[in-house]
Amino acid sequence: METTGEESFEMPEDTTETTPAPDGPTVTEQVAPRAEVVEHSVTALESVRDEVLQLSEAELPGVSGLRIAFVDAAENRVVVETETAAPALVTALGERYGTDTVAVSLTPGADMMEPQANRQNDTSPYYGGSRIKSWLTTSSASWCTAGFSWRYSGKWYMVTAGHCTSGNGAITNPSESDYIGPVVRDNWKNGYGSVKLSGQSYYSGDLSLYRVNSDSAATPRIYKGGKTSSSSRLVHGYWRRWAQSGDKVCTGGMMTGELCGWKVTATQATIHYSGGTTAKNMVVAKKTSGSCTIKGDSGAPVYTVDSSGQAYAKGILSGGGGGGSDNSGGLLDPCWLYFTDIGLANSAFPGTVAWY
Known part of the structure; x- marks a missing residue:
């Protein structure tokens, strides 16, 4: 692979303009506000809410029976709902989070609920990492993966x-x-x-932006887990610098699901695909174990994951290779990943990645 000679450019720093406030009245008496002190912060409770339903049976015996988790701010706790609750589950919840942090509510009919969407059958509000059908013409379509939700001008x-x-x-x-x-x-x-897009002097990799109709919506989430998973991650922002060698990333395509362990090896690379097309100004990553991406994963989100399980956007998957006949990487036949830096998307399109 050869690198392009394209001009490098810096992402603008966030700036905030402020206007001096007008002079206010003279304060002759000060009143100290009073606030109730609670044991658990909202952030801590939301972290428990987001984690508890994603745990495995090994981590929390009986968790597969839990269906709903929400923050009960009035009682300063998280409530989890289930059809039945074995004593072992109640004990495990108390040991993990504290008996005053999580309450179990027995809710008849909770087990009747089924997931409304998953990576293969997404519905509004749409998540990244889901299967989409892209119509190139009225008679020709292809299967790809949705990347990140995007926000522009309130749409x-x-x-x-x-x-x-x-x-x-x-x-x-x-x-x-x-x-x-x-x-x-x-x-x-x-x-x-x-x-090159109109008005730009450089190539921006391999990107597309599509609008979500007004009767639907997207949301700052991406699917995690396998190809049929209904679990998801919050998107908490995007990486504020360009990708560089050594960065570790994950991707989540509709054909192979979430794959982590990729390490960036090159940036501003030119990729000539076997079909004859050429992608310019790309990031290259590889890994030497686990599954490789395959056809249909194109367009998937590329991201990093923080300690709380939230994702930060790093790019959009364009293609990949390697892995041999079993589609599995090794030292002699590593998996390759080619993606467009999210900074290029932010420069190419109006608006930006949506996040919580």
Whole structure:
């Protein structure tokens, strides 16, 4: 692989302009506000709420029977709902979080609830990492993966790979029963590769932006886990510097699910795919164990995960390779990952990655 000679550029720093406040009245008497002191902060309770339903049976015996978790601010605790609660589950919850932190509510009919969406059958509000059907023309479609939710001018969008779409194309759910929205911008010429967007002097990898119709919405979440998972991660922001060698990332495509252990090896690279197209200004990563990405994972989110399980956007998957006939990486046949830096998406498109 050879690197491009494209001009490097810096992402603008966040700036905030402030206007001096007008002079106020003279304060002759001060009153100290009174606030109730509680044992658990809202942040701590929300962390418990987001974690408890994602634990394994080994970590929390009986957790598979839990269906709902929410913060009960009035009682300064988290409430979990279930059809039945074995004594072992109640004990395990108390030992893990404290008996005054989590309360168990027996809720008849809780086990009747089924997940409404998963990586293969996403519904509004849409998550990143889900299967999408991209209509290049009225008679031609391809399977790809949704990337990150995007926010611009109060409206919802989503970003994916440019080679998945065409400028006048559209995105639907897999069954075609749900028209998600039109493609509004991409930087990929089908059959050729990366092209420069109007007004830009550099290539921006492999990107596409599509709008979510007003009767639907997206949300700052991406699916985690395997290819049929309904579990998700919060997107808590995006990486505020360009990717660099040694960075560790994960990706989550609809064909292979969440794959971590990738390490960046090159930036500003030119990738010539076997089909004849060329992606420019790309990031390269590799790993030497576990599964590789495959066709259909294109467009997936590339991200890092913090200690609380929240994701930070790093890029959009374009392609990959390696792994041999069993699609599994090794020292002699590593998995390769090619993605567009999220900084290029922020520069190429109006708006930015949506996050909590």
